[in-house]
Amino acid sequence: MTLNLLIVLTLIGGWIFSRVFSRIGLPGVLGMIIWGMLMGVFSGGSIPGSLEELSPFLKSMALIVILLRAGLGISVKTLTRVGKTALLMAFLPCIFEGAALMVLLHHFLGFDWFVAGSCAFILAAVSPAVVVPSMLNLQESGLGQDKEVPTIVLAGASLDDVFAITLFSIFLGLSTGADVHISRALLDIPISIFGGILPGIAAGFGLAWYFRTHHEKVRATEKSLLLLGLAILLVDIGEQIHTAALLGVMTTGFILLERVEHVAHELASKLKKIWIFAEIILFVLIGLSVDLQVAWHAGLKGLLIIAGGLVFRSIGVGLATIGSGLNRKERLFCVIAYLPKATVQAAMGSVPLAAGLAEGELILALAVLAIIFTAPLGLVGIRTLGPKLLNPTSGSGEQIS
16 A cells, blocks of 8 residues: 555545544544544555654644644633643543552553553553544533633643653653663653743744734734744654653643734634644544554453543542532533543553563553543543533534534
């Protein structure tokens, strides 16, 4: 199968499956994921190597688009109001789920504690690729806006991965015998966050100045290209120096909304159109990365372990939302919105195997199984229960897609 044919099948097939699933009342992105899985099955492993090289950039590009859209929709007033709850949502659910998974993996699969920890925090990461666009759809529909429920979930999920990946790196180093300084590694969490945010602030202020002084001379499409180009550069630099660059991308959008609101609305409109293309690419590639045969090796025991972790993640969400002012229905929605996993599991699931861990193949199987189980569960839950659990804002007319 040539790369050109694969790209055509990705775009056209992903679009068709999205429309079919939407027609039968299921999330369109679920159809895209399933189409990607089917492509992987029917291609018989003949995916061009060039796609494997291009895939990380395409996924990163799609995440950049959706996080810019997220940043362009969060005001200072809103962030101040939800900041405490969003911060708790960023680490409490992850820690609860990761700790529970460590115990379950140790006792039921015989993993030693360090290996169990590395596997647990791969599985514990929520997927911003699934959660963020779902929350933006809810915002556009006016659901939960009275208490900023989508914004709480959106902000928390964007930080959740930083904690999960850092803790995974610590346990992986310990399990492979590397010289790991735990206190220094934990200190890397705030360093990574601020190291990602500060360049985003600088980029936001720089772009805001340029757009304000050249607003009439630069078309909205050109502004979008400039913003995307700078965001890609931020992510590339962040990957080189190991900072949370995607947070910086979202911060850039946040600054633009505060400094040049009229330009921010222009950019948001353009990025919404770009997302139509980027969304298909992202979710079909996530589906394509799923190996059903590998997932089968995890078996029923693996599925029960993942489900047990989700129970404790839900307890963490419940504790994080105490005192937030959310009612029971809204807190239940936060639990459901924090179920989907895909991005980190697809990207990091094979790392322990590549690092030489004897349990690496089983860890990869568990990561794949987590995607298959939780992504549809979370997507359907958000789609079907969101309108029932969240209060609509008067004047909203769009439906969740």
